[in-house]
Amino acid sequence: MDQDEFKIAQNNSDDSDENDSAEDEVPDYRQLASFTNRKSKETYIPRRGEKEFEPSGLKIQQKALDESRDAMFNAIDGVRQSSNKNISIGLWSNAHSRASIIIQRGTHFSSIGHPVRNTPSKREGNVEKVASETRMELLPEEALYMVERGSLLCYEYEWSDNNDKMLKLSTNDSAVDERVAGLAPFSAQRAFDCCIGKDGLTLEKYTVYAQLKRLGYIVKRAQQQQIKPGEQPGLLGRIYNTLKGIVNTIFSPIASFVRLFNFRVTTLLGSRSSFLRPHQNYDSIFKALRLTPWGYNDTPEVSTRLSEEQQHEFDVTWDIWRPSSKFRKSAPPPPDFRIVVVDTHKSSLPSLEQFAHIFSHQPYSQPPLTRKQKLAKEKEEKNGKKPELAVSEISWFSRWWNRKQLAADESNRKKSPAVMFPALKHGKRAVVFAIVDSGTTSWIQFGEGQFGEFPLY
Incomplete structure (x- = not known):
């Protein structure tokens, strides 16, 4: 180590000591x-x-x-105050587990809430019905977050249906005050009491949600369809699962032997082995030495080893987007991160089979672009040039006709460190675990490695 490197290391150690x-x-x-x-x-x-x-x-x-x-x-005992010009007013229903907004103010609703349209109906006797209009409803975590931060004044009211006159939108504060005169307003403590435990919301999930929202992220519920452990399939579903288990038990050893035999024969004939023709480069030598399969290619077989509760123990809870992303509620882009909330008092880290099941339900994601790639992409967009098409976007006829050239280009591209290292670090499918331990959240990202797809030699 020369003198300059010693000074750099010494400065780094001093900075770490100061941070500690x-x-x-x-x-x-x-x-x-x-x-x-x-x-x-x-x-x-x-x-x-x-x-x-x-x-x-x-x-x-x-x-x-x-x-x-x-x-x-x-x-902590101080009274928080907020301006009436920036506060919204809503009605919370314990039966629906939703908060309906009757006065909407602020820019929070660009990423919070979902629109609900009232069904039009005529006046029936002395019962006054509202006309057809689109109003905003908040999920329990959204209503609790806005009440906690002082952006929403919520009242408890059990509406019968979407045509209740109390749900009519308004911009007149005095008219709304007369409408909610006999209702009790929400306090922060009452909001926690009503929202936590409703619609699958737990205190750990809300802790992660509120922390991400305060950091500026856009947080929505995951779109993955979840089946509750208590729900049982019907008669046809039980018969199908029974027959599927019997067939897998009978043919599993045969299928394993066929896969192993097919892999060995394909590796032997596909490589440039010594008794067929001599090796011409190092790639063919290392490919011939790769005899052990890698990864989980048979995910359904792995999922059968898990119970219904183990399969849904680590379902994705939140989809989040960066603050700088172009987000639209009507057509949201793919999320930047997928969060799995884990309570340390109830769960531990997933097993290998559970990790395989988790990654099988996640879409493939591209590794983050390097600084050089970002500059090149911005330059192409500024000059109006179309970016080069990926191999998957080329037609099947072109891929078949130019299969050798495309395979050589893909092999050379994977050898580039700018492509290899970000992909190996990020993984082809990744989730972020938010581990909550008595209110303290730790973040760990797990990714499905793809070391077998890159020539690491």
Whole structure:
């Protein structure tokens, strides 16, 4: 190691030590008193205090702890205020587990909520019905998040159907105040009581949802169809599953032997073995030495080893998009990440069979572009040039006619480090596990590796 490298390593170690010491420090909650004291006009961000690991037995230490604790409780006990010009008004129904918006304000609804259209109906006797209109409904996590952050004033009301006159949209605050005069408004505590446990929402799932929303991500429920463990298939479904299990049990050894024999023969004849014709390059030599299959190609067989509860234990919970993505609720693009929420008190990490089942339900994703590829793509879009078509987008006749050239181009492309390393790091199918342990969330990304698809020699 030369002198320059030693200085760089020393600077990196100094930075890591400073970061570790900063993480060990705890905030001094006594500084929060300035925010709750109305007489103080100056406001500033509280600074971190020094952390003491052992009690010293001195009264000054106990006094500092008491003042810090009292300041924290006083800050939490403060009444949050918001302007009526930016707050929306909605009605929460425990039977429907939805919040219907009657006054819509703010830009939150560009990514929150889903439109519901009232069915048109005529006036029936003395019962007043609303006309056909499109209103906004919020899921439990969306309503709870907006109530918690002070952007929604929600009232409890059990509407009978979509034509209830209480659901009529309005822009007049006084008219809405008269309409909801006899209803009880939601508090944050009441919102947690009503929303948690409804429509599959748990406290761990909401913790992850709220954290991602505060960071600016767009979060929606996963579109993957989930079957509850308690639901049983019908008579035809049970007969089909029984016959499928019997056939798999009988023909599984035969199918395994046929696959092994076919793989060995194909490898022997497809490679340039010594007794057929001599090797001409290193690629043919290493391909001939690759005799062990890789990956899970028979996913249905793996899924049969899992029970119904194990198959749906790690279903994708949230689909999220980056804040900079062009998101439209009517036609959302493919999500940037797929989140699986795991409660450490109820589950552990998935087994190998469960990982294979999880990845089988995820679409294939392209690895992230490198900086050089992003610049080249932006340059092509700026100049109006069409990007080169991928092999999968070329017609089958062109692929068959130019199969040798396309195979050689694909092999050379996979040898490039700019293509190989991002693909190996990201995986062809990936999910992110949000592991919640008593309110603390840890993030781990798992990807299905594709080491067998790249020439690592």
